[in-house]
Amino acid sequence: MKFLLDFLFRVLQLFTEPYFLVFLAIVIIALLKRKNKCKNLRIGVFIVTVIMVILIGNGFLGKLISGYLQKSYIRISEIKNTSAQNPIIVVLGGGVVDIDNTEKLHTMSYSRMVTAYQLYHEYRRNNQPCKILISGKGRGHISEAELFSEDFKKMGVPDSDIIKEDKSMNTYQNAKFSSQIINRMNPSSLYLVTSGFHMKRSVALFQTFGLKPIPQASDFIDTEITIFPNSYNAAFTFVMLKEVVGIWQVQLYNIFGMNK
Template sequence: MKFLLDLLFRILQLFTEPYFLLFLAAVIIILLKRKNKRKNLRIGIGILAVLLSIFIGNGFLGKLTSAYLQKNYANTQVSKNMASQNPVIVVLGGGVTDIDNIEKPHILSYSRMVTAYQLYYEYRKNNLPCKILISGKGRGQTSEAELFSDSFIKMGASEADIIKEDKSMNTYENAKYSSQILKQIAPSNVYLVTSGFHMKRAVSLFQTFGIHPVPQASDFIDTEITVFPNSYNAAFTFVMLKEIVGIWQVKLYNSLGMNG
């Protein structure tokens, strides 16, 4: 059952890929032409593909998906969350880049590190204990957890306050392996730091494993309404559409008891 559902969602995610949609439209039109189907139908599919491209590229669909994914996290501020006395800040890795055999955190990672450190600093400057749990192995030779740890120490964090979870390869595993560590520590509170567009799915997965974190969105993405479609709008819209498919998958698996 799970195998079939995994396959279904992989297929659904294909529909969040721009090249696949264009390829699909072209294949349908070619097949209809070879079978001498109605010309009007082929034209209609072509027009539909163009309209969909415009709808995605002019930023309108991106605005809708951006609001759905991020609006609940736009007002979170670290300075308002000082009530708990022994928290753990969980920060999710954002990928690793390898340029000329030199590995660096992906561009998304830096806003996450800054947000996590700001929250950590608020506690430490008041002489309150606080830990940072970095979650992510990534696909490089050096784990995201290790790269983040080096950066946090350079910022001024104590090495003793850093916990590295370096096994997870995706958000599901971030939640699974981090929750195991958190249950051993039993902190007073858990803050979750990741990008705004990623937060809804991440929170849902942590809740699946019995952790109810306080969201701290580190960055946000949005599109601009434009007369002419552009690649900026299209790229961010497809990123957010993929995230929505992921949220549907989490909700369905939770309802069927297939997560955890």
């Protein structure tokens, strides 16, 4: 059952890839062209393709998805008075890039780092203990957790307040492996730091493993309504579409108890 659903969602993820959608439309039109009786259907496929390009490229679809993914976290992400004792701040890795054989954190990682540090600083300036758990291995030679750790130390966070979870390769594993560490530490409260568009799925997965994180979205993305389609809107729309499919996958797997 799980294998079948994994395959289904892998196929569904293809429909969030722009090149695949264009390729699919071309193939369908080419196949239909071989049958003269399908002229109206070819025209229909072409019109649907054009409409989708417009909706994705002019920012309309992205604007709707952006609200669905992020609206709930805009106000809750504002750092308020910290009163919880012995909290853990979980920061999810945002990827690693390799430039000229030098591995650096992806640009999304830095907003997450700043948000985590701001929250950590609120506790420390009141002389309250606080830990930062960095979750993520990434696909480079150096783990995201290690790269995050190096930068946190430069910001003044002592090594004793940093916990590295450097095995996870995706959000599901972020939640699974982090939960094992968190349950052993039994903190009074748990904060989860990641990008706004990524928060809904992340929270759902952490809840799957019995945790109740307080979301702290580090950054938000949105599209701009434009007359003419552009690549900016298209890029962010497809990123958010992938998240929507991922959320559906989490919800369905939870129904069948397949996320443990």
